[in-house]
Amino acid sequence: MKSKTGRKLLSFLLTLAMVVGLVPGMSLTAYADTSIIGTTIEVYGYGIGTVRYDMNCRRLVVFNRSWLTIDPGVTLTLNNPNFAFTDNSRILLYGTLAGSAGSDAVWSNSSYINVYLSDGAKYTVTGLSCGDGDNYLVYYGYDAATDGNGTVSVKNGSTNVTSASIGYKTTTYTFTATPSDGYKFKNWTKGAGGEVLGTDTSINVTCEQNGQYQVYANFESDKTAQTITAEDVTATYGDTDKSVSGTTSGDAVMTLPKTGDGAKPVLWLGMIAAGLAVAFAAGFVKKRRER
Numbered sequence: 001m002k003s004k005t006g007r008k009l010l011s012f013l014l015t016l017a018m019v020v021g022l023v024p025g026m027s028l029t030a031y032a033d034t035s036i037i038g039t040t041i042e043v044y045g046y047g048i049g050t051v052r053y054d055m056n057c058r059r060l061v062v063f064n065r066s067w068l069t070i071d072p073g074v075t076l077t078l079n080n081p082n083f084a085f086t087d088n089s090r091i092l093l094y095g096t097l098a099g100s101a102g103s104d105a106v107w108s109n110s111s112y113i114n115v116y117l118s119d120g121a122k123y124t125v126t127g128l129s130c131g132d133g134d135n136y137l138v139y140y141g142y143d144a145a146t147d148g149n150g151t152v153s154v155k156n157g158s159t160n161v162t163s164a165s166i167g168y169k170t171t172t173y174t175f176t177a178t179p180s181d182g183y184k185f186k187n188w189t190k191g192a193g194g195e196v197l198g199t200d201t202s203i204n205v206t207c208e209q210n211g212q213y214q215v216y217a218n219f220e221s222d223k224t225a226q227t228i229t230a231e232d233v234t235a236t237y238g239d240t241d242k243s244v245s246g247t248t249s250g251d252a253v254m255t256l257p258k259t260g261d262g263a264k265p266v267l268w269l270g271m272i273a274a275g276l277a278v279a280f281a282a283g284f285v286k287k288r289r290e291r
Helices: 002-021 265-290
Strands: 033-037 040-044 048-051 055-062 067-070 075-085 090-093 096-100 112-116 137-140 144-146 150-156 172-179 183-190 196-198 202-206 215-221 226-230 233-237 243-247 253-257
Touching: 033 048, 040 048, 040 067, 090 096, 144 150, 150 215, 172 183, 172 215, 196 202
Parallel strands: 040 055, 048 067, 055 075, 067 090, 075 096, 090 112, 112 137, 144 215
Antiparallel strands: 033 040, 150 172, 172 202, 183 196, 183 215, 226 233, 233 243, 243 253
16 A cells, blocks of 8 residues: 555656646756767756867757857857757857858857857857847957957947946947056957957957957067266167167267166276276376376
8 A cells, every 4th residue: 555655656756847848937847857978968958068178069949948069168060950949948158169051051040159258258159140130149248359468448429338238239339458667569360369350449349259259469678768978978778779878079978888777888888988098097107107
């Protein structure tokens, strides 16, 4: 009797679990299925899947209110795949989604691809668009960096853009570079050392472009030449030649080494002038004695 009662209770609980699993918003489900293996990714029935390693994918299916996450630093390449992304599902992109989709790709029914730019996400897929419009490709924040000698601010019109800001393919952000003391702005590039985007301190970039490359600000030294005058001797030095050059009122030219950023050319010139004076005095005394 107890055994039959126990089996009935277990059967009731399993049935309840299945029914609850069908209620939208509940995490408990008997039908969730996730398979990520080889070149195939399938997530459906309120399922949750995560791509944790680089993958070439020939079948990507995410539907029935399911979520697929692509981890930071991970690249999922679509190799002309069987692509089905429907029924209020999500792809959370923190890494890179690249490659191309097949001609029979299906993306519709309020399913979103969320591209987290501030986490370094990149979206470079070709041949894939949502049948319900571009607003289902959502960009969060921005991806910008500098060489460490200045800062970058980002605005959407007059509104500051943060890592939580939302934009779409054609949303335009204005990136503005501000150099640190002793530096001036040089240019913008696609990532460090990449193709030059512009040389003005501000540049406009769409979310779609920023989803393909990082907006990188480069700066350079802004130390100006200095002129030091000691009586009839003028020495001019700059940051590039790391030396001090001076000329007298005649044809003689002298070059003095710079011992470091803290070197004081006036002292060098003073020491040389003193040396010349001593040498002249010694020669004068010697000639007097020879007489």
